[in-house]
Amino acid sequence: MPRLKAKNLAITTLAQELPSNADSCVVADASVLPDVPFRAVIGSGDNFEIVEVTAKDGNTLTLLRGLEGTTAQTWAAGTRLVNRLTAGCWDEVCRLIQLTSAEPITISNDTITVTQSFHLVDTEGQASSDDLATIQGGEEGDLLFLRCVSSSRKVVIKHGIGNIRIPGGQDFVLDSTDKAVLFLFDGTNWLLVGAAGGIVGSGIPGHIAKWISENEIGSAGFTESDGKIFFGEYSAFDEANNRLGVGTTAPTAKLHVKAEEGISPLRVEGMLILLPGWSYRKPITISNSGPALTDYQVLVTLDTASLINAGKMRSDCGDIRFTDSDGTTLLSYWIESGINTANTRIWVKVPSIPGSATKTIYVYYGNPNATSASNGDETFLFFDDFSAGNLNKWTILTGSWSIGTAVLPTGQSGYVLKNDNTSAGFWVIRTTKPVGSDNVIIEGYINPTSVDYEATLALRLSDVGNYYFAGPGQWDHYFSIAKRVSGTATVELAYTGTETTGWRFIHFRVSGNSLYGKSDETELSATDNDLTTGDYAGVYSYLGGGLVYVWQVRVRKYASPEPTTSVGQEETPSLVEKTIFFVDEETGNVGLHTTTPAQTALLDLAGSELHGLRIRPRSAAGAPTSGTWEKGTMIVDANGVLWICTASGTPGTWQKVGAQ
Numbered sequence: 001m002p003r004l005k006a007k008n009l010a011i012t013t014l015a016q017e018l019p020s021n022a023d024s025c026v027v028a029d030a031s032v033l034p035d036v037p038f039r040a041v042i043g044s045g046d047n048f049e050i051v052e053v054t055a056k057d058g059n060t061l062t063l064l065r066g067l068e069g070t071t072a073q074t075w076a077a078g079t080r081l082v083n084r085l086t087a088g089c090w091d092e093v094c095r096l097i098q099l100t101s102a103e104p105i106t107i108s109n110d111t112i113t114v115t116q117s118f119h120l121v122d123t124e125g126q127a128s129s130d131d132l133a134t135i136q137g138g139e140e141g142d143l144l145f146l147r148c149v150s151s152s153r154k155v156v157i158k159h160g161i162g163n164i165r166i167p168g169g170q171d172f173v174l175d176s177t178d179k180a181v182l183f184l185f186d187g188t189n190w191l192l193v194g195a196a197g198g199i200v201g202s203g204i205p206g207h208i209a210k211w212i213s214e215n216e217i218g219s220a221g222f223t224e225s226d227g228k229i230f231f232g233e234y235s236a237f238d239e240a241n242n243r244l245g246v247g248t249t250a251p252t253a254k255l256h257v258k259a260e261e262g263i264s265p266l267r268v269e270g271m272l273i274l275l276p277g278w279s280y281r282k283p284i285t286i287s288n289s290g291p292a293l294t295d296y297q298v299l300v301t302l303d304t305a306s307l308i309n310a311g312k313m314r315s316d317c318g319d320i321r322f323t324d325s326d327g328t329t330l331l332s333y334w335i336e337s338g339i340n341t342a343n344t345r346i347w348v349k350v351p352s353i354p355g356s357a358t359k360t361i362y363v364y365y366g367n368p369n370a371t372s373a374s375n376g377d378e379t380f381l382f383f384d385d386f387s388a389g390n391l392n393k394w395t396i397l398t399g400s401w402s403i404g405t406a407v408l409p410t411g412q413s414g415y416v417l418k419n420d421n422t423s424a425g426f427w428v429i430r431t432t433k434p435v436g437s438d439n440v441i442i443e444g445y446i447n448p449t450s451v452d453y454e455a456t457l458a459l460r461l462s463d464v465g466n467y468y469f470a471g472p473g474q475w476d477h478y479f480s481i482a483k484r485v486s487g488t489a490t491v492e493l494a495y496t497g498t499e500t501t502g503w504r505f506i507h508f509r510v511s512g513n514s515l516y517g518k519s520d521e522t523e524l525s526a527t528d529n530d531l532t533t534g535d536y537a538g539v540y541s542y543l544g545g546g547l548v549y550v551w552q553v554r555v556r557k558y559a560s561p562e563p564t565t566s567v568g569q570e571e572t573p574s575l576v577e578k579t580i581f582f583v584d585e586e587t588g589n590v591g592l593h594t595t596t597p598a599q600t601a602l603l604d605l606a607g608s609e610l611h612g613l614r615i616r617p618r619s620a621a622g623a624p625t626s627g628t629w630e631k632g633t634m635i636v637d638a639n640g641v642l643w644i645c646t647a648s649g650t651p652g653t654w655q656k657v658g659a660q
Helices: 087-096 203-214 304-309
Strands: 011-013 024-026 038-044 047-057 060-067 080-082 103-106 111-113 118-122 129-132 134-136 143-148 154-157 172-174 181-185 190-195 222-225 228-231 235-238 243-246 255-257 267-273 280-288 293-302 321-323 333-337 344-353 357-365 382-384 394-396 401-407 413-419 427-431 440-448 454-463 466-471 477-484 491-498 504-511 514-519 522-527 536-543 548-557 564-567 575-583 590-592 603-605 634-636 642-647 653-656
Touching: 103 111, 143 154, 143 172, 280 293, 280 344, 293 548, 293 564, 344 357, 401 548, 413 536, 427 454, 440 454, 454 504, 454 548, 466 504, 466 514, 466 536, 477 514, 477 522, 491 514, 491 522, 536 548
Parallel strands: 103 118, 111 134, 118 143, 129 154, 243 255, 590 603
Antiparallel strands: 011 080, 024 060, 038 047, 038 080, 047 060, 143 181, 154 172, 181 190, 222 228, 228 235, 235 243, 267 575, 280 357, 280 564, 293 344, 321 357, 333 344, 382 548, 394 427, 401 413, 413 548, 427 536, 440 504, 440 548, 454 466, 454 536, 466 477, 477 491, 504 514, 514 522, 575 590, 634 642, 642 653
């Protein structure tokens, strides 16, 4: 009875293109696949092909193409090949265990060769009686049902002569079409475990338990008494009432589970896809030689050009996603620059990085239906690229500031922040939200389009008279670090060069009494103790005249030394074993995707960035207008509005959740 094989976590990808007329393919890793023969699905979603793998030679597979109504087509390198249960596989299972359409088989020299799980056995030459001593065919774990073809042609099943084993060592006779026998194959012998619809002697405790024990699946504690099959001391199957008891020998339900103290009565685990819809991922190792960090922004440099050219990533990088070490918790990120280049710069906000250690996060890609989740607001302490065309994230302290348009450093036209003041003064605009006073970095682009104007980025800003700042134009210098304390005039702490025009990227940080600035490749540093507080960041300009532009301002955390990142080799996301359903042993509370349901929650659902609780909507909008409803019932109408029944009745009293 040759049968199709299967294996958990059997996922790989095509290492080379597979033409539509080819009968073999090369995969990235054939070791993850089951032994032949097996069915596999190439492709994903609605575009797929079902094949049967008939031979393996290293990573080369021999294929039967376009099975089960699918069409052989050309597949690109990198396409997933997955061993899955297809309709054809299920038909094969049904064929192997089919009990309503038995296949006749005739004894030859006391031997039969079986091809499926149910056969009608006939004697050789239609003799009135014949012996059956050997059964050929089958694989370990197969079940086999046998009946005789005719009550007038007796089949004597012989114990111990060939590979048939019968409890008690007695032969068994099929002398009526009302009789049937059930065998289990242990890889060497066929073990008789049932006959004529009942248990044969000590068949289950003898042979099944022996087979289970020898294969290290469980213990051999089977006994039977009073119509029940007992599994050890505390579990039983009640044949008369068709009930199964686990932890009890007196089941009162179809499945009756009784747990001991300290043991959950029910736990269901499954093999789940970490990030459904994404075909590839790479590990990213974060190395941190400093203290532990929380919600820290790390820079990842990724070669997206090669992935896009290979057809593995969207051309706009919209399918990039980052997860924490568990492979499922999504992390906030922002793509700074370099889409479809070898040096795409991406900032990722990592919830926790251990001190003096490494941590692994993952970048996922390979989902053509995904759209970009790049978000500077979710990634940084503060972010504004002014694309919204307003100053809603800012508070003007002095002077006139507005949104204008200009040619950006990217060469495209876009919104920028402008200082509109035509007279000299201490003109300041700050972030509305606080960003912290220490170990912070502010970065952004500044363009003084005339040497007569200036603009700088500020930190430790508490009011119009107290802040540190860095940028071009102070005292006509190319770049300087300066301060303003208690409203006094500007004091330069470090400076260099002569003022010029044009876009420059400014980096400025404060850490203790240390100040550091960088304008493109020009670096400055200084120390100062005058300002120790001030939780805001901002922009300071002495003169603007509407011709000083600021773009893409962001504030992030700083640690010394800063963590570094390295990108590892590509992986195919695998299935992982996770608890899906769990009953707490003390409270009886149910957890979905959690083994620690809250004590105050009868049902605790552990959602995530990708998963939540869905109530399927009704076909009609609004609250129910007919039917009898109980207080506390919740429904979602056709418009996606949630309603709760506050008083039982027909149709009851309903309240829209969140209604004013």
